[in-house]
Amino acid sequence: xxxxxxxxxxxxxxxxxxxxxxxxxxxxxxxxxxxxxxxxxxxxxxxxxxxxxxxxxxxxxxxxxxxxxxxxxxxxxxxxxxxxxxxxxxxxxxxxxxxxxxxxxxxxxxxxxxxxxxxxxxxxxxxxxxxxxxxxxxxxxxxxxxxxxxxxxxxxxxxxxxxxxxxxxxxxxxxxxxxxxxxxxxxxxxxxxxxxxxxxxxxxxxxxxxxxxxxxxxxxxxxxxxxxxxxxxxxxxxxxxxxxxxxxxxxxxxxxxxxxxxxxxxxxxxxxxxxxxxxxxxxxxxxxxxxxxxxxxxxxxxxxxxxxxxxxxxxxxxxxxxxxxxxxxxxxxxxxxxxxxxxxxxxxxxxxxxxxxxxxxxxxxxxxxxxxxxxxxxxxxxxxxxxxxxxxxxxxxxxxxxxxxxxxxxxxxxxxxxxxxxxxxxxxxx
Amino acid sequence: xxxxxxxxxxxxxxxxxxxxxxxxxxxxxxxxxxxxxxxxxxxxxxxxxxxxxxxxxxxxxxxxxxxxxxxxxxxxxxxxxxxxxxxxxxxxxxxxxxxxxx
Numbered sequence: 084x085x086x087x088x089x090x091x092x093x094x095x096x097x098x099x100x101x102x103x104x105x106x107x108x109x110x111x112x113x114x115x116x117x118x119x120x121x122x123x124x125x126x127x128x129x130x131x132x133x134x135x136x137x138x139x140x141x142x143x144x145x146x147x148x149x150x151x152x153x154x155x156x157x158x159x160x161x162x163x164x165x166x167x168x169x170x171x172x173x174x175x176x177x178x179x180x181x182x183x184x185x186x187x188x189x190x191x192x193x194x195x196x197x198x199x200x201x202x203x204x205x206x207x208x209x210x211x212x213x214x215x216x217x218x219x220x221x222x223x224x225x226x227x228x229x230x231x232x233x234x235x236x237x238x239x240x241x242x243x244x245x246x247x248x249x250x251x252x253x254x255x256x257x258x259x260x261x262x263x264x265x266x267x268x269x270x271x272x273x274x275x276x277x278x279x280x281x282x283x284x285x286x287x288x289x290x291x292x293x294x295x296x297x298x299x300x301x302x303x304x305x306x307x308x309x310x311x312x313x314x315x316x317x318x319x320x321x322x323x324x325x326x327x328x329x330x331x332x333x334x335x336x337x338x339x340x341x342x343x344x345x346x347x348x349x350x351x352x353x354x355x356x357x358x359x360x361x362x363x364x365x366x367x368x369x370x371x372x373x374x375x376x377x378x379x380x381x382x383x384x385x386x387x388x389x390x391x392x393x394x395x396x397x398x399x400x401x402x403x404x405x406x407x408x409x410x411x412x413x414x415x416x417x418x419x420x421x422x423x424x425x426x427x428x429x430x431x432x433x434x435x436x437x438x439x440x441x442x443x444x445x446x447x448x449x450x451x452x453x454x455x456x457x458x459x460x461x462x463x464x465x466x467x468x469x470x471x472x473x474x475x476x477x478x479x480x481x482x483x484x485x486x487x488x489x490x491x492x493x494x495x496x497x498x499x500x501x502x503x504x505x506x507x508x509x510x511x512x513x
Numbered sequence: 514x515x516x517x518x519x520x521x522x523x524x525x526x527x528x529x530x531x532x533x534x535x536x537x538x539x540x541x542x543x544x545x546x547x548x549x550x551x552x553x554x555x556x557x558x559x560x561x562x563x564x565x566x567x568x569x570x571x572x573x574x575x576x577x578x579x580x581x582x583x584x585x586x587x588x589x590x591x592x593x594x595x596x597x598x599x600x601x602x603x604x605x606x607x608x609x610x611x612x613x614x615x
Contacts, residue, residue: 223612234613235572244577279614283576283598286587312614348614447614450525481614484597491548491596 090213091167097209098151106205109197110144113137119189124459125182136189136199139178143206179206180217181452186404186439208319216318219449223314224323232310234278244281252292263292264303272302273340275311277348277480290507297510298386308334311346313354317445328359335369342370344377347478347501349403375478378506379415382422389509394424399472402437403479416478423509430466438462442485464493478502516542528610535607543605558583563606573603573611
């Protein structure tokens with residue numbers, strides 16, 4: 084059993100990483116203007132000042148000051164310096180894991196450009212280094228590392244599911260040769276999935292298979308590595324994040340695919356497309372893109388033809404934070420929806436200013452914060468209600484689950500769909 | 514968590530802490546909490562498949578297995594359990610919360 088002092092030294096190492104002058108700058112820059120308060124769902128719903136993003140930054144900054152500055156080291160009472168003790172750890176776990184979805188809205192609103200989400204991720208890294216990652220979150224990382232996918236689906240079950248879906252696809256497109264290819268090297272695309280698709284929600288697999296069929300795409304799935312998620316991004320455990328990202332990198336190379344296409348998954352897109360080249364410290368010899376952009380490409384190049392009269396219900400769009408605010412994939416999903424549905428109405432606000440669903444940052448996995456998560460969700464519930472839409476479309480499976488819970492709790496009476504499902508419903512096969 | 518005056522030990526998401534204390538009465542009460550007033554024959558067919566798989570393998574079954582064993586169509590399962598197979602059906606069947614984006 085390691086004592087607390089050992090843990091503390093591990094946590095404090097986060098401040099001394101040679102590569103991280105960014106952290107030091109952003110820990111020392113907040114001018115306490117307060118703009119971030121009104122950006123944060125946790126603060127807006129509860130009015131609890133502890134949830135103000137600047138206060139979360141202050142918490143980490145005060146520990147930095149205590150151990151890494153002259154006044155903090157020798158005259159801690161004269162500054163805001165704070166001991167990294169068990170009480171500070173408990174507060175950090177509660178606020179950085181339990182009261183932040185890493186949605187990044189505060190960062191966008193910060194008057195001087197402090198990357199608040201980044202600082203909070205670093206705070207999570209300290210806690211993880213010290214061994215204080217919430218177990219409920221870590222168990223999903225463990226499942227991925229141990230079994231190859233975050234729901235521990237055995238390979239035989241995965242294969243059976245895809246065979247079953249392939250039969251459905253053949254009926255749907257009325258072609259006995261339609262297929263869901265497995266482990267075929269040399270195809271243009273290696274496609275990925277969120278494990279919850281084969282486990283519980285396979286309509287989006289069927290939808291993408293139909294879209295690939297209509298576009299006459301050269302594609303394959305891999306039974307070895309198909310998991311688009313990387314929960315170690317949420318725990319800020321770099322070694323584990325590297326392990327998971329490296330598997331998908333290696334599989335794409337081994338399959339000799341030209342493109343690795345990421346299923347509708349916000350954090351997975353961020354972790355593999357935008358973080359992984361840094362995790363692995365190399366540029367990728369293949370193109371990485373989201374299925375959202377791919378669908379837009381199919382439509383704009385005329386590879387699939389859509390009949391929007393097949394989607395008559397009023398639909399609105401929920402923007403996943405990691406894909407939209409953080410990743411900059413903003414317009415493709417709107418272009419796709421305008422081609423695929425008759426009545427598309429935006430939420431207010433939307434795009435990079437959209438509110439998180441409330442389930443981001445690993446919140447969905449952390450049961451202990453469930454009540455808080457569903458309370459903050461009232462903002463999203465009201466946003467949806469005001470659109471009057473009957474369907475909420477979102478290109479992220481994690482958001483889908485949170486939105487289904489919001490629908491149930493706030494009695495919105497809406498259906499929640501992925502973008503691929505909506506597109507597949509509008510496909511006019513020749 | 515209290516439903517109809519009865520206390521249950523559950524995790525923050527309302528999944529039973531001890532799946533072994535589950536019985537049909539628990540299922541009915543959990544379902545009611547989710548807004549399912551009455552468990553029909555189809556609900557029970559799904560719950561029984563989940564429960565059996567859990568007892569045999571320690572895991573929730575794949576949705577394929579639920580569909581093929583019960584003969585109930587996929588979309589109908591989502592209608593029967595509006596929170597889906599995981600937070601809906603598995604919770605009513607007394608399983609612990611699955612890992613992943615659910």
